[in-house]
Amino acid sequence: MGARILDGRALAQRLQAEIAEGVARLRQEHGLAPRLAALLAGDDPASAQYVRMKRRACERVGIESQTQELNADSDQRAVERALRVFNADPAVHGILVQLPLPPQIDEQKALAQVSLAKDVDGFHPLHVGQLAMKGREPAFAPATPSGVMVMLKDAGVCLAGAHAVVLGRSNIVGLPLALMLQKADATVTLCHSHTRDLPALVRQADVLIAALGQPLFVKAEWLKPGVAIIDVGTNRIEDPSSERGWRWVGDVDFERARRVAGAISRVPGGVGPMTITMLLRHTLLAAQRSLGPHV
Ligand code: NDP
Numbered sequence: 001m002g003a004r005i006l007d008g009r010a011l012a013q014r015l016q017a018e019i020a021e022g023v024a025r026l027r028q029e030h031g032l033a034p035r036l037a038a039l040l041a042g043d044d045p046a047s048a049q050y051v052r053m054k055r056r057a058c059e060r061v062g063i064e065s066q067t068q069e070l071n072a073d074s075d076q077r078a079v080e081r082a083l084r085v086f087n088a089d090p091a092v093h094g095i096l097v098q099l100p101l102p103p104q105i106d107e108q109k110a111l112a113q114v115s116l117a118k119d120v121d122g123f124h125p126l127h128v129g130q131l132a133m134k135g136r137e138p139a140f141a142p143a144t145p146s147g148v149m150v151m152l153k154d155a156g157v158c159l160a161g162a163h164a165v166v167l168g169r170s171n172i173v174g175l176p177l178a179l180m181l182q183k184a185d186a187t188v189t190l191c192h193s194h195t196r197d198l199p200a201l202v203r204q205a206d207v208l209i210a211a212l213g214q215p216l217f218v219k220a221e222w223l224k225p226g227v228a229i230i231d232v233g234t235n236r237i238e239d240p241s242s243e244r245g246w247r248w249v250g251d252v253d254f255e256r257a258r259r260v261a262g263a264i265s266r267v268p269g270g271v272g273p274m275t276i277t278m279l280l281r282h283t284l285l286a287a288q289r290s291l292g293p294h295v
Contacts, residue, residue, distance in 0.1 A: 112126075
């Protein structure tokens with residue numbers, strides 16, 4: 001029997017409909033319009049495209065959005081000034097710093113300027129630190145790992161006591177996800193480019209998260225039968241049979257892995273739509289919280 005396909009697109013649609021209802025209620029009952037402000041520094045076309053996608057998603061659910069664009073040669077002061085303006089603006093509820101920032105910008109220092117109450121991407125170092133600590137909860141966790149956790153929950157995957165293997169330790173995906181999985185009582189192994197005998201570790205996984213950026217890296221032969229797989233990897237590979245000459249693939253060899261796994265997400269149509277949905281959900285939450293604890 002083949003794996004159950006975890007459809008991130010369908011789940012995202014369902015959740016976005018709920019978010020749209022929440023936004024409409026906030027407007028009706030409190031006259032408040034949630035607003036997301038994005039900082040886009042530099043001229044990376046992929047970053048500009050991501051910001052456009054997020055703006056369109058905001059429109060779909062009724063969240064207002066604005067973008068502050070800065071030149072590729074902007075300095076640290078310009079970036080931090082733009083973030084302070086967002087922080088001080090009561091009409092802005094969520095702030096998004098599109099990464100990567102230009103190389104001359106100290107990313108960590110810039111992210112630390114974002115108001116904690118508006119850090120809907122969960123990238124503030126304090127929020128990441130709180131993720132790592134027992135008994136602490138950040139106001140917001142990073143969007144992609146949050147989306148993965150929601151997908152696992154929706155699929156009914158039991159995490160308590162499960163062995164979760166996370167491939168990749170980046171600040172935006174692998175590391176925070178490993179922290180969130182251990183908070184959900186999984187036993188976590190975090191793998192990276194120095195990990196020895198990665199296939200042997202993958203073979204032990206009840207839950208496998210692939211976030212490497214290496215196309216079709218994880219082979220079906222490495223998998224424990226019945227494993228639940230979330231593939232975060234989003235890689236472009238050449239494909240002469242496709243009209244545009246290329247296609248998206250994940251980090252897992254999906255077509256073979258689906259014959260062994262119990263559940264598996266697709267690329268595209270898996271984690272991608274969930275990441276944007278979590279950003280929308282966090283922006284709504286930030287707007288709701290701005291009304292105070294009794295609302
Ligand atoms: P990074 O390049 O920042 O991190 C990759 C991680 O994978 C690093 O920890 C690296 O190890 C590890 N790694 C790379 N190659 C190997 C290897 N051969 N063996 C073992 N470990 C390896 O990537 P991101 O975390 O930013 O992104 C990962 C993937 O997820 C990408 O494909 C990206 O496009 C996708 N992505 C998708 C999102 C979505 O919404 N769908 C959102 C964000 C990312 P080391 O630390 O030792 O260098």
